[in-house]
Amino acid sequence: KSPKKADRPHYEQEDRIMIARDKEFATKKAERANLRVLMRDKYRIPQSAQDEATVQMAGDDLDIPEELAKMVDEDEEQEELNDSFLGKLQNMDVDFDSIKAKAQSTMTEVKQVAEEKCVMM
Numbered sequence: 001k002s003p004k005k006a007d008r009p010h011y012e013q014e015d016r017i018m019i020a021r022d023k024e025f026a027t028k029k030a031e032r033a034n035l036r037v038l039m040r041d042k043y044r045i046p047q048s049a050q051d052e053a054t055v056q057m058a059g060d061d062l063d064i065p066e067e068l069a070k071m072v073d074e075d076e077e078q079e080e081l082n083d084s085f086l087g088k089l090q091n092m093d094v095d096f097d098s099i100k101a102k103a104q105s106t107m108t109e110v111k112q113v114a115e116e117k118c119v120m121m
Contacts, residue, residue: 030058035068042072 033054040047055062064072 027058027062030054031062031064034058034062035064038064038072042075 033051036051037047037055039045040051
């Protein structure tokens, strides 16, 4: 046997390992670029053409790490709550008891004025 034939399987194995490693690196790079694109969109920061190109090259094979996806979802839920009418009410420092008391006193005043006018007529 010649030394070249004996080394061939070794080199083929190294090539497969390097190709798999390069593919994994490219996927991780695209996932990070995808996350940056999402964050830029969320916080209305100008987009990066390089990140968008990286994401497009990766195609649909991108995953966002579970913990980061959970953080983004929690942020979106909080924003939706804050944007809702109920959320705005909850964030306001409103003293509903004082509003109720003011409304009742106004109704009492209106009643008294109405009774006085009726007596005059």
